[in-house]
Amino acid sequence: MLDIASKSTNIDEAASKIIPYGTIPLYDYLNGIGNICQIFNIYVITGIFTLTVSQGFYAKPNILNTEMLSTGRIVGEDVRETIDPAPEEMKKIYTLMVLVRAADIQAITLQRQGRIGFYVPCQGEEASQVGSAYALKPEDWAFTDYRAPGIVITRGMSLKSFYAHLMANSEDNTKGRSMPSHWGSKALNIVTPSSPICTQLPHAVGVALGAKMKGDKIATIAYFGDGGTSSNDFHSALNFAGVFKTPTVFFCRNNGYAISIPVSRQTASSSLAVKAVAYGIEGIQVDGNDALAVYSVTKKALEKARNGGGPTLIESITYRMGPHTTSDDPKRYRDDGELEEWKTKDPLNRLRSSLEGRKLWGKEDENNAQEWAQQQVKEAIAHSEKIPPPHPRTLLEDVYSQPTWNLQRQLHQLSEELGGS
Amino acid sequence: MPSLTLVQAINTALREEMQRDEHVLVLGEDIGKNGGVFRATEGLYNEFGGNRVIDTPLNESSIVGVSIGLSLYGFKPIAEIQFLDFIYPAFDQIASELSKLRYRSGGEYKAPIVIRSPYGGGAKGGPYHSQSLETFFTHIPGLKVIIPSNPYDAKGLLKAAVREDDPIVFLEPKRLYRSTKSEVPDEDYIVPIGKARVAREGKDVSVFAYGAVIPTVLEASEKAQQEGISTEIVDLRTLVPLDLEAVLASVKKTGRAVIVYEAPKFMGYGAEIAALIAEEALEYLEAPIARVGGFDTPYPYAHENLYMPTPTRILNAIKKVAKY
Ligand SMILES: Cc1ncc(C[n+]2csc(CCOP(=O)(O)OP(=O)(O)O)c2C)c(N)n1
Ligand SMILES: Cc1ncc(C[n+]2csc(CCOP(=O)(O)OP(=O)(O)O)c2C)c(N)n1
Ligand SMILES: [Mg+2]
Ligand SMILES: [Mg+2]
Numbered sequence: 191m192l193d194i195a196s197k198s199t200n201i202d203e204a205a206s207k208i209i210p211y212g213t214i215p216l217y218d219y220l221n222g223i224g225n226i227c228q229i230f231n232i233y234v235i236t237g238i239f240t241l242t243v244s245q246g247f248y249a250k251p252n253i254l255n256t257e258m259l260s261t262g263r264i265v266g267e268d269v270r271e272t273i274d275p276a277p278e279e280m281k282k283i284y285t286l287m288v289l290v291r292a293a294d295i296q297a298i299t300l301q302r303q304g305r306i307g308f309y310v311p312c313q314g315e316e317a318s319q320v321g322s323a324y325a326l327k328p329e330d331w332a333f334t335d336y337r338a339p340g341i342v343i344t345r346g347m348s349l350k351s352f353y354a355h356l357m358a359n360s361e362d363n364t365k366g367r368s369m370p371s372h373w374g375s376k377a378l379n380i381v382t383p384s385s386p387i388c389t390q391l392p393h394a395v396g397v398a399l400g401a402k403m404k405g406d407k408i409a410t411i412a413y414f415g416d417g418g419t420s421s422n423d424f425h426s427a428l429n430f431a432g433v434f435k436t437p438t439v440f441f442c443r444n445n446g447y448a449i450s451i452p453v454s455r456q457t458a459s460s461s462l463a464v465k466a467v468a469y470g471i472e473g474i475q476v477d478g479n480d481a482l483a484v485y486s487v488t489k490k491a492l493e494k495a496r497n498g499g500g501p502t503l504i505e506s507i508t509y510r511m512g513p514h515t516t517s518d519d520p521k522r523y524r525d526d527g528e529l530e531e532w533k534t535k536d537p538l539n540r541l542r543s544s545l546e547g548r549k550l551w552g553k554e555d556e557n558n559a560q561e562w563a564q565q566q567v568k569e570a571i572a573h574s575e576k577i578p579p580p581h582p583r584t585l586l587e588d589v590y591s592q593p594t595w596n597l598q599r600q601l602h603q604l605s606e607e608l609g610g611s
Numbered sequence: 612m613p614s615l616t617l618v619q620a621i622n623t624a625l626r627e628e629m630q631r632d633e634h635v636l637v638l639g640e641d642i643g644k645n646g647g648v649f650r651a652t653e654g655l656y657n658e659f660g661g662n663r664v665i666d667t668p669l670n671e672s673s674i675v676g677v678s679i680g681l682s683l684y685g686f687k688p689i690a691e692i693q694f695l696d697f698i699y700p701a702f703d704q705i706a707s708e709l710s711k712l713r714y715r716s717g718g719e720y721k722a723p724i725v726i727r728s729p730y731g732g733g734a735k736g737g738p739y740h741s742q743s744l745e746t747f748f749t750h751i752p753g754l755k756v757i758i759p760s761n762p763y764d765a766k767g768l769l770k771a772a773v774r775e776d777d778p779i780v781f782l783e784p785k786r787l788y789r790s791t792k793s794e795v796p797d798e799d800y801i802v803p804i805g806k807a808r809v810a811r812e813g814k815d816v817s818v819f820a821y822g823a824v825i826p827t828v829l830e831a832s833e834k835a836q837q838e839g840i841s842t843e844i845v846d847l848r849t850l851v852p853l854d855l856e857a858v859l860a861s862v863k864k865t866g867r868a869v870i871v872y873e874a875p876k877f878m879g880y881g882a883e884i885a886a887l888i889a890e891e892a893l894e895y896l897e898a899p900i901a902r903v904g905g906f907d908t909p910y911p912y913a914h915e916n917l918y919m920p921t922p923t924r925i926l927n928a929i930k931k932v933a934k935y
Contacts, residue, residue, distance in 0.1 A: 331683075362717070363717050363719065364715060364716055364717040364719070365717035365718075367714055367715050367716075367717060368715050372715070374715075374716050374719065374720070375719070376716070376719040376720060381683065381716075381720055382712070382715055382716035382717075382719065382720055384707050384708060384711065384715065385707075386703055386707045386708075389676065389703055389704060389707055389708050391676070392672065392673045392675075392676020392677050392679070392680065392704065393676055393677075393679050393680040393683065393708070394680065395673070395676070395677050395680055396676065396677035396678060396679055396680015396681045396682070396683065396684070397680040397681070397683050397684045398680070399677060399680065399681060400680065400681045400683075400684030400685065400686050401684060403662055403686075404684070404685075410680075422672055422700070422703070423672055423673075423676060423703075423704075425670075426670050426672040426673035426676060427673060427676070429668055429670065429673070430667070430668055430670065430673040430677055433668055587718070588713050588714045588716075588717065588718040589713070589714055589752050589753050590713075590753065590755070590777045591713075591721070591723075591775075591776035591777050594805075594851070594852035595852060595855060596852070
């Protein structure tokens with residue numbers, strides 16, 4: 191540890207010396223110079239107080255400066271050997287991304303054709319979602335929001351369940367209670383989300399605190415967007431997690447926008463990751479279109495959490511290539527040029543060219559993967575469209591452990607109205 | 612049988628439930644070494660330690676939100692909100708998360724936590740340490756709402772709440788915390804959720820009330836008795852689920868109903884009682900239903916004794932209904 195006096199500086203100055211995960215020579219991070227925590231101990235002097243605010247690794251470049259992402263280069267290529275998953279697993283990650291893209295595109299089509307009511311697309315975020323979720327263990331808990339196709343499919347949700355929920359049919363394990371795009375599954379340790387922004391974060395902290403108290407070596411991960419970092423519960427949760435050092439990973443999908451609002455309207459901070467500093471936790475910025483970089487960073491954060499090292503905030507810089515939801519028209523607030531630029535950084539192309547470069551993937555593999563994904567999607571949709579809606583009775587169930595008298599009466603009324611079914 | 616104040620009864624219930632089940636935790640502001648600003652958690656920190664009696668940051672949203680998470684992981688958190696007036700920062704967690712988790716997950720997840728909080732006036736708390744906000748919670752499907760009015764019920768209802776499989780908002784009338792003592796059995800007992808109590812039998816007028824106003828209602832009832840009017844007092848105890856049978860039984864017996872509560876009168880919980888009586892027992896009524904509530908103002912400081920339903924105001928309502 192360096193002594194306080196020699197490292198006294200202010201946050202911005204300290205931040206300016208730090209390079210984002212995407213461009214830092216990763217071997218420095220991993221071995222070379224040693225533990226990054228010692229390199230970037232940051233202390234802030236404000237008035238009369240000297241506070242240790244971070245032992246962290248976070249990135250300076252302005253969140254709007256996405257130059258680091260513009261090259262299409264595979265970030266951290268040099269050190270893949272040390273932190274990458276095995277080749278078979280890399281291929282799995284890519285294949286999952288292909289599947290998620292296919293499922294996503296088809297869901298939008300279904301909505302456009304009036305076959306589902308609503309959808310929240312994730313195109314462009316596949317590396318962030320699949321890469322991070324792939325780093326989870328089954329016993330870890332995931333708390334998502336609505337933009338989570340890549341997360342739930344990677345955790346093992348079948349496409350039948352995926353579309354059953356979108357169609358709100360009787361095979362939807364959540365019984366058609368929520369708007370489409372609120373997938374949850376107890377079997378997969380994905381806590382069924384609500385719609386309000388970031389309210390799931392304190393839950394992820396609570397489960398993590400519970401696991402810590404029981405001595406269980408698991409971690410929780412909470413997903414949210416860039417807009418979410420302005421919400422009440424972002425603060426509530428990071429603050430609590432910092433104080434109790436809970437095994438929680440806060441995964442911010444910085445896709446540039448909260449509906450139409452750019453990140454520059456959410457914060458004057460130099461990044462979103464830097465917000466971790468004030469809570470006494472580690473903040474990391476990662477190229478969110480690089481699936482392997484996302485995987486590595488998330489895996490390390492999860493391992494740190496499971497081993498008692500406390501929480502981490504990951505800012506995964508990516509881009510929402512589609513609309514906010516099927517009810518949104520991004521042309522009202524974004525330039526076409528922006529989308530075109532981000533298309534050159536498409537996360538699927540990035541990982542594919544990396545696999546090709548490693549001679550792990552060829553044309554035939556690609557054809558097979560695409561065909562397989564289309565087939566999966568087709569079969570799941572064909573199946574789900576045959577499934578009837580949930581029984582009307584389910585409208586009145588699961589409010590309490592046992593129905594109260596008024597719910598019993600209302601159930602009775604409803605069945606009379608429906609002709610005694 | 613020991614004689615306890617209401618807050619001691621709460622303390623006893625917490626201690627006994629924590630002894631019974633190691634998954635029971637309490638968390639909130641100043642509840643650890645300090646024992647809570649009203650001393651409801653007195654002694655628990657010493658007995659159970661900081662892992663089960665958890666002082667939190669000053670942030671109600673995370674008190675409730677983290678409790679939900681702890682519950683998901685198999686614990687039974689009892690969250691204390693220092694004053695009900697400060698529950699607003701947690702409102703989203705209660706209204707959007709706690710109450711709807713079971714429903715929205717298709718019954719796969721649930722978070723049956725207990726949220727305890729002192730409420731009501733009589734402690735010179737002004738607009739932000741006095742409010743009766745029960746109606747915000749009774750209007751949210753998925754929550755159960757309990758308000759005891761005496762030490763015996765407080766212990767029995769809180770123990771029942773901790774064992775319930777649904778999320779509970781448990782409101783404690785702070786002006787009754789130490790106002791009287793009464794006999795509270797040492798042994799383990801529960802008072803069932805969803806059952807009202809006839810606090811006094813009578814034949815002319817039914818008075819429906821709960822929590823902090825019960826002693827005032829009893830006082831008004833004494834005065835009515837002196838004027839020859841016999842009142843039946845029904846202490847609702849559980850607002851959700853309401854003991855509708857008890858309400859209807861009493862009103863069918865007396866044919867007259869007065870409803871007393873301390874929250875602003877307009878849209879208060881009494882409005883639902885009045886509506887239910889009108890829907891289900893109109894033909895038994897001999898007189899219009901009367902409601903006595905707080906005034907439709909923010910809670911005042913200097914004149915709080917005039918704001919809270921006074922014995923005179925309640926008595927006048929009873930007389931008006933009796934003589935109609
Ligand atoms: C508390 C709250 N306010 C507003 C909304 C409406 N809303 C839904 S998504 C959204 C934008 C969220 O943006 P971000 O956090 O960046 O996530 P993204 O949608 O980009 O994935 C808004 C304003 C909401 N769901 N909850
Ligand atoms: C939202 C909210 N929760 C709880 C309280 C009750 N309360 C009043 S003062 C206080 C402690 C405040 O401590 P601090 O911010 O350090 O200020 P200090 O009193 O030390 O000046 C608490 C918990 C409150 N007033 N508001
Ligand atoms: Mg966003
Ligand atoms: Mg202070």
